[in-house]
Amino acid sequence: MSRGLFITVEGTDGSGKTTQIKLIEEYLKNKNKEVIITREPGGTKISEKIRELILDTENTEMGIITEMLLYASARAQLVSELIRPSVEAGKIVICDRFVDSSYVYQGFGRGIDLKIISDVNRIAVDGLVPELTLFFDIHPSRALKRRISTTGADRIEKEKMDFHKRVYAGYKKLALLYPDRIRCIDSDRSIEEIFADVKYCIDELI
């Protein structure tokens, strides 16, 4: 059995990840590929429990290091239980967020030393690197405008804009550091135009 593929999807909130993942899934299934769609944090029973802990708004005492380690724990379980066995069985695994999200949110966003994040995640993923990372590149203020027009974003989201700008700048830096793995997709366009570029990147691999 030949090795499958591991593709990760990154971008700030509202950049269009979920929308494009659905299109990728449909596209690959039409080509009779075995596709596994998963997400972080989560994707296994244990990882989903860790997700609940992280996202529980009552956990206001949670420190940033605790949070970073919980993300890495959820990731370690997802890699060992689902991603690695599936890729080794020849499947295409698409994961909504992966290690890059820890660099940009916990590192660039919250200020944890990138070396610490790198060390912790080296243990968590045990050498697993995506063949391709699709970065949906849209400035967070543009993504927010899009959401205001579709869902009506609230004041709190606007207050968080500085954080999202740091996260976005982090993604841009990572894309420069790893140009072979990370593809920047201009996402301030229509869903169809974006997907045309996504399809091009995926066709190169399959």
Ligand SMILES: Nc1ncnc2c1ncn2[C@@H]1O[C@H](COP(=O)(O)OP(=O)(O)O)[C@@H](O)[C@H]1O
């Ligand atoms: N290219 C696009 N143009 C306009 N609106 C979009 C586009 N892509 C996604 N959307 C809308 O923007 C919102 C956020 O998209 P979503 O795929 O959920 O983003 P994410 O998963 O990255 O948070 C949704 O309401 C979605 O329908």
Ligand SMILES: [Mg+2]
């Ligand atoms: Mg989403």
